[in-house]
Amino acid sequence: MDPIAYTAQIVAAKRAIEQTLPQPLGQDPYALTLAGHEVDHLLAKWQRVADQQGRSLQDVILKRTRYIAIRTYFFDHLLTTTLPRLSNPQVVILGSGLDTRAYRLAWPPSTHCYEVDLPTVLDYKTNLLQPLTPTCYHHLIAGDLDQPQGGWIRRLRADGLSPHIPTVWILEGVLMYLPEASVHSLLRTVTALSSPGSVLGIDGVSQGSILAAQHAQKLDRGRVVRHWQFGCNQPQELLARYGWSSEVNQPQDIGKAHGKYPEALPITAEVGGDQPNRGVWLVKARKTR
Numbered sequence: 001m002d003p004i005a006y007t008a009q010i011v012a013a014k015r016a017i018e019q020t021l022p023q024p025l026g027q028d029p030y031a032l033t034l035a036g037h038e039v040d041h042l043l044a045k046w047q048r049v050a051d052q053q054g055r056s057l058q059d060v061i062l063k064r065t066r067y068i069a070i071r072t073y074f075f076d077h078l079l080t081t082t083l084p085r086l087s088n089p090q091v092v093i094l095g096s097g098l099d100t101r102a103y104r105l106a107w108p109p110s111t112h113c114y115e116v117d118l119p120t121v122l123d124y125k126t127n128l129l130q131p132l133t134p135t136c137y138h139h140l141i142a143g144d145l146d147q148p149q150g151g152w153i154r155r156l157r158a159d160g161l162s163p164h165i166p167t168v169w170i171l172e173g174v175l176m177y178l179p180e181a182s183v184h185s186l187l188r189t190v191t192a193l194s195s196p197g198s199v200l201g202i203d204g205v206s207q208g209s210i211l212a213a214q215h216a217q218k219l220d221r222g223r224v225v226r227h228w229q230f231g232c233n234q235p236q237e238l239l240a241r242y243g244w245s246s247e248v249n250q251p252q253d254i255g256k257a258h259g260k261y262p263e264a265l266p267i268t269a270e271v272g273g274d275q276p277n278r279g280v281w282l283v284k285a286r287k288t289r
């Protein structure tokens with residue numbers, strides 16, 4: 001996998017490691033299989049950090065896995081509460097990576113779930129999960145989201161996605177990898193394919209986080225954050241421009257996560273540096289027109 005595609009494997013490893021904590025948030029029974037050797041790699045690295053800083057390994061793990069666990073929980077909850085209200089449920093997960101929702105969620109009958117990601121990521125996942133049967137009608141669409149007018153949109157339509165009924169869109173941990181112009185093109189595309197009543201789940205980082213990520217890149221650090229390009233401090237305004245009405249959440253405020261979120265955000269540890277105003281947001285938006 002190229003380094004951007006490989007971020008999906010790092011995220012899967014974080015989900016797998018979260019489950020070794022005494023009180024994990026969420027369960028993904030397939031994360032360990034998908035994460036492969038990356039689990040041992042991260043644990044060895046974090047043990048060195050724990051030794052250097054005189055902290056427990058569990059404390060170091062928590063700061064690096066909990067945000068991923070919370071956002072997985074947030075988008076799972078969005079799907080399981082929204083889809084039962086739709087008569088023809090259809091979901092598109094853009095930049096799905098090694099997300100295993102198609103195999104582990106209890107989808108309403110007749111749900112169609114479309115996953116879009118780079119071909120290497122989708123091939124890797126389907127090869128490893130081949131013995132499993134998806135719990136929905138599952139469509140894998142290889143495509144480059146940096147080409148918002150690309151063939152993946154044609155393939156989504158050809159596989160049955162209808163713009164005339166509501167769609168639930170999930171963009172989990174993906175917007176930050178795109179240049180700003182592509183983010184706007186992608187939001188235009190998503191909006192054009194969405195009838196009123198469609199729902200969009202999306203997370204992102206602040207502009208301060210992008211400055212911190214650039215700092216990490218200069219230091220040749222941060223296998224995930226070094227690829228980040230897009231940050232936004234006002235997600236509500238961004239989405240309103242495209243006709244979406246949003247509710248913005250902070251990880252520490254999200255239901256089950258309450259009281260289970262470490263004070264310092266995980267990116268603090270990954271990126272280092274003194275950049276203030278780093279942050280993340282999670283949004284649930286509804287298309288109003």
Ligand SMILES: C[S@@+](CC[C@H](N)C(=O)[O-])C[C@H]1O[C@@H](n2cnc3c(N)ncnc32)[C@H](O)[C@@H]1O
Pocket residue numbers: 004005006007008011012094095096097098099116117118121143144145146147171172173174177178
């Ligand atoms: C950090 S991973 C997150 C994966 C998944 N959503 C999750 O949370 O587990 C980012 C994902 O975005 C995908 N991605 C980044 N840029 C992309 C692009 N231009 N086209 C398609 N996928 C892209 C990567 O391949 C990777 O799977």
